[in-house]
Amino acid sequence: MERSSEYEDVAVALAEVRPVPRADFASELDELVAAGFPRPSRFGGPRLATIAARLRAPSPRRLLLTTSSTALAAIAIATVIVASNESASGPVALDRRPHQTHFSEPNPTTSSGSVPSSGAAVQGASAGVERSGESSDSAVQDTFSEPPDSNAIYGLSFLGRAGHRDIERSAEIGLRADRADVADDSAKVFSAVHNARGIVLHSTTTAGRNAAAHFDLLIPSVRLGDALAAFSAIDEVRSRYEATDDITAPTVALGEQVQDSRARIDGLLSQLAAAETESERTAIEAQLQGERHQAAQLRSRLTRLHQRVDFSRVSLRIETGGSSTEPGGTWGIGDAWGDAGHILGIAAGVTIVGLALLGPLALICLLAWLGRRAWLQRARDRALA
């Protein structure tokens, strides 16, 4: 005990008035210390009470261990949930591009056409844009739900389609398959195209290490939905993309040109019938031949437009890159690396999101704790003063 000599007299005097604890209190406190300061239990059984006592007095190491374990468990659970949700919805959810609808700019020649119905057709196109914007799929269904028009034979089907939209549809679909399954999947694609009464424009199928397949297809637009569903059922869908393009305006404009051409041919035929001289007839026949040639070209272009509407172009790819299994269906080292990276990526994402949520919360708690500590210290100092 440090006692400087200058305080000796004070120390001696104060030693006489030094408070001494009562014997009862001292023995009671001794018992408490020996028993480890037991607390009345609010829990029924001794096991629960022991757990509660452990929770009440956590050491820093145990607190750190518990917090770390809880955080790891939370990350693991969240990772499993995210991964299972992802696999349930498939890569489509990640890779699928939004359904797009394109509208061709109205042909400038349309508004200058001589056919009275052209103005109405353009108005219909404007209205159709809004309708297609609301529900392009329903617009497409409306367009193709009516029976084929006989005027289509002559390229004049636009007359019977007034008020309807001519929608060109296209789609791309990517499938992921095992290398061993590419041939079987290709056969299923042919079968699905056949069932949809479609046309295989082009196909390539590669076997072996870099097994893959690619198909360019024409599918009747009215059966496009069913065909895409059939393709999607063949194997795991990696990506899927659909687009629509409103080609009503060029179709209408071309139809008007065909009609004008027919009118000119009719006029020339009338002139030919009324021709009196051989030279006159020869000249009219030459004009008639040219006009018929132009009419044929216009009808051909119009037919191609109608084919674009009636048949949808579908590009289908079967790929094995990033496959979930090695050749032969076995799960290998490369797949393990890929899966590990994927899981780690998800876990990192979950951790970042968790930190983003918990960080501010922890900061608020820390500030509150520091504030309370400072306030308590000041309050104690004030109490002493």
Added chain:
Amino acid sequence: MSETLVAPATTAPRDADTAFDELYRSSRDDVYAYAAGLLRDRAAAEDVTATAFERAYRKRSRFDPSRGNRRAWLFGIARNAALDELRRRSRQAKLVSDPIDATSLDAERSERRLVLVDALGRLDGSERELIALKFFAGLANAEIAAVLKISESNAGTKLHRVVAKLREVCDGAL
């Protein structure tokens, strides 16, 4: 009504238990003397002493030797408990005092003790705390500095002033 008494977790290292036992045996009376000297109330001093040792027992595994010795750490806990008691008293505006008995010795010594007790009562709380820490609890200046979170030289200076004031009050009374 019967109640289950549960011993707390015994996961603290055994050396921490041993060290606590030694600390308790060597400091029980000192802690009580400090609390009683500061609060001037035996019952409150007993409560504070029990509370201080219970808190120290719960935190025994968190003791960090790099931040001071065990006695200073214990008296830091006891000081917080005593100040909390003072705060509670101020909130309740109630002072139940149990003055220190000064009538057990001969008349001259008894008179001198009464004067000293009265002089202690005239000191303010922080001054009385210094006296209690130094002369009742027997802490060294370095330990007092650690408890009060001030420098050792500052603790020595304050102590010198308080002792001078105490002497002055006592001389005036005699």
